[in-house]
Amino acid sequence: MSAATATHNPLRPPKGPAPFFTITTAFNAVGWLVLALVVWFLVIPAVRFGNWAEFKNVDNLLFLWKGLQVTLFVGAVSVVLSTIFGFLLALGRLSNFKPLRLLSSGYIEFVRALPSYLIIFFVFLGFPKLGINLSAPWFAILGLTMYTTAVMAEIFRAGILSVDKGQLEAAYALGLQPRDTIIHIVLPQAVRKMVPAIVGQLITLTKDTSLASVIALQELSAAGKQLFNLYSGIVLETIFVIAAVYFVICFTLSLLSKKLEVKDLTRA
Numbered sequence: 001m002s003a004a005t006a007t008h009n010p011l012r013p014p015k016g017p018a019p020f021f022t023i024t025t026a027f028n029a030v031g032w033l034v035l036a037l038v039v040w041f042l043v044i045p046a047v048r049f050g051n052w053a054e055f056k057n058v059d060n061l062l063f064l065w066k067g068l069q070v071t072l073f074v075g076a077v078s079v080v081l082s083t084i085f086g087f088l089l090a091l092g093r094l095s096n097f098k099p100l101r102l103l104s105s106g107y108i109e110f111v112r113a114l115p116s117y118l119i120i121f122f123v124f125l126g127f128p129k130l131g132i133n134l135s136a137p138w139f140a141i142l143g144l145t146m147y148t149t150a151v152m153a154e155i156f157r158a159g160i161l162s163v164d165k166g167q168l169e170a171a172y173a174l175g176l177q178p179r180d181t182i183i184h185i186v187l188p189q190a191v192r193k194m195v196p197a198i199v200g201q202l203i204t205l206t207k208d209t210s211l212a213s214v215i216a217l218q219e220l221s222a223a224g225k226q227l228f229n230l231y232s233g234i235v236l237e238t239i240f241v242i243a244a245v246y247f248v249i250c251f252t253l254s255l256l257s258k259k260l261e262v263k264d265l266t267r268a
Contacts, residue, residue, distance in 0.1 A: 199257035
């Protein structure tokens with residue numbers, strides 16, 4: 001290969017400083033600007049001039065803490081169940097057994113087309129008529145799991161299909177069973193690509209726990225609503241506190257997602 005060919009190799013990125021202005025930097029700048037405006041016009045005035053006396057009451061804080069515990073419990077159990085059932089549902093949709101594939105596909109497409117709010121409400125009203133009586137947290141878990149399972153199944157399916165088919169053919173040629181192929185070849189590569197989508201859905205699920213207030217579940221947002229109904233004049237302050245709690249939880253999950261992405265890239 002000549003020097004000229006090596007210099008102009010289209011497969012290599014051009015050398016030189018990176019451009020200062022790109023679409024990514026523009027969106028990042030707009031995002032930081034919006035955040036600065038929110039802090040300046042909403043957060044700072046709320047902190048300086050808000051009525052925070054009731055939040056110095058330990059009983060009120062414990063009341064919100066109990067609501068947060070319910071939120072974390074419902075979210076954590078729903079996450080575990082949705083991940084397990086979502087993976088199994090993805091395998092069903094990829095199955096060569098046509099009835100199983102059609103049944104899995106039908107469930108995914110039907111459930112994804114419905115609002116999670118409606119599913120929770122349907123579970124709460126419909127299941128007792130079938131003799132299934134549960135407490136409010138478990139009705140919420142059941143409804144959220146039914147919806148999130150369908151979404152997680154599509155995430156898993158996309159991740160599995162992203163693995164090169166040549167590796168699967170090589171595994172089968174070496175005599176590996178389908179189960180061993182999935183565990184040792186497909187999943188290690190697929191999970192690496194699915195981490196951002198999975199964590200994004202977990203963040204959505206955490207926020208969707210607030211929808212369970214429709215069935216009188218005493219989670220964080222419902223506890224906040226009762227608090228500002230009890231004390232007049234602290235509506236915005238209560239919403240601010242609840243929003244801050246949700247932000248901390250979701251932002252922590254987002255940082256965890258980025259950390260996992262970095263680790264996967266260093267191992268790749």
